[in-house]
Amino acid sequence: MDIRETGSGIAVTGVGDFDLPRIFECGQCFRWNADENGVYTGVAFGSAARIEKLGDDILISCTREEFESIWCGYFDLDLDYAAIRRSLCINDYMRTASDFGAGIRILRQDPWEALCSFIISQCNNIPRIKKIIETLCGLYGGRFSALNREFCAFPDAETLSSLSPDDLAPLRCGYRAPYIISAARAVSEGRIDLEALSKGDPETALKTLKSLNGVGDKVANCAVLFGLHMLDAFPVDVWMKKAIRNHCGPDFDPSVFSPYAGIAQQYMFYYERSGASAK
Numbered sequence: 001m002d003i004r005e006t007g008s009g010i011a012v013t014g015v016g017d018f019d020l021p022r023i024f025e026c027g028q029c030f031r032w033n034a035d036e037n038g039v040y041t042g043v044a045f046g047s048a049a050r051i052e053k054l055g056d057d058i059l060i061s062c063t064r065e066e067f068e069s070i071w072c073g074y075f076d077l078d079l080d081y082a083a084i085r086r087s088l089c090i091n092d093y094m095r096t097a098s099d100f101g102a103g104i105r106i107l108r109q110d111p112w113e114a115l116c117s118f119i120i121s122q123c124n125n126i127p128r129i130k131k132i133i134e135t136l137c138g139l140y141g142g143r144f145s146a147l148n149r150e151f152c153a154f155p156d157a158e159t160l161s162s163l164s165p166d167d168l169a170p171l172r173c174g175y176r177a178p179y180i181i182s183a184a185r186a187v188s189e190g191r192i193d194l195e196a197l198s199k200g201d202p203e204t205a206l207k208t209l210k211s212l213n214g215v216g217d218k219v220a221n222c223a224v225l226f227g228l229h230m231l232d233a234f235p236v237d238v239w240m241k242k243a244i245r246n247h248c249g250p251d252f253d254p255s256v257f258s259p260y261a262g263i264a265q266q267y268m269f270y271y272e273r274s275g276a277s278a279k
Contacts, residue, residue, distance in 0.1 A: 001013070005064055006059070010060045011057045011059050013056050015058060017085060018081075019102070022270065023075075023104060023105050023107065026101075029042075030126070031043050031044070039051070043151050043153065044070065044074055045074070046144065048147055049062050049071060074108050075108075079105075081105055084260050085102060088267065101270040104263075104267065106266065109227055111197075114226045115227055118219045120132050120176055120180065122176060122214070132171050134152075136154075136155060136168075140159050142155075156188075157184040157188040158188040160184035161189070165177040165178050165181065175214075182212060182214070186212055192211075194228065197228055198228040205220075205224045206221065206233070221233045221234060222235045225262040225265075231261070232258055233265075234254040234262060237269075239272045247268075
């Protein structure tokens, strides 16, 4: 990986398996949006950036310090996804699915933001999830200026812990409101220590997160995979149930992909949701 400073930010060359639409549109994050030229703008860890792919270059509108402290880790640039993808090609189906999804990377997201976002995601579609999250950030996230405009950070757990469900009424998130506040209180009071969980094992993390009101298997697995960056977590939703039923058989065990079951899951999910697997 070669990193160099440009007049508008940082250019990174030599990163394999990096496709912006597949990274941002695979359902793992909700605060990135593309313009008509395919340039994405988003917010993470209280910072904003624009990112685009031009040939072999990944261009990020940030300083060298911001790249090293936020974006290099956020995009998991030190992990060789091409090698991992090849290791997951254990049969024809996975070879096809992983080739179709080549370029997906698991973002290293803020654990609290990921947990809260996937609580919101329950029985929801992506446009509505994004709208709810942007409303939440606009109401309770800190404002900051970057890229010649104003952005809102994701509100921390302590801020949300002091709210009531009525305070979240503008979000129109329905039954999810008390779940958001309950989780915020558990995190802000230290009953759920997300940083400590990220340093432990996935089984403990899953069990702990499922102790929260409104957090079941799917939400917990998403929070573990996308927020704690435990790459062996394997979320199962309706799309994954369909993929497993149609392509994996009744005795399927995701441990066959260990320690990268979560990356395999993303290839399967992306392939199934695209409709390509039915062709």
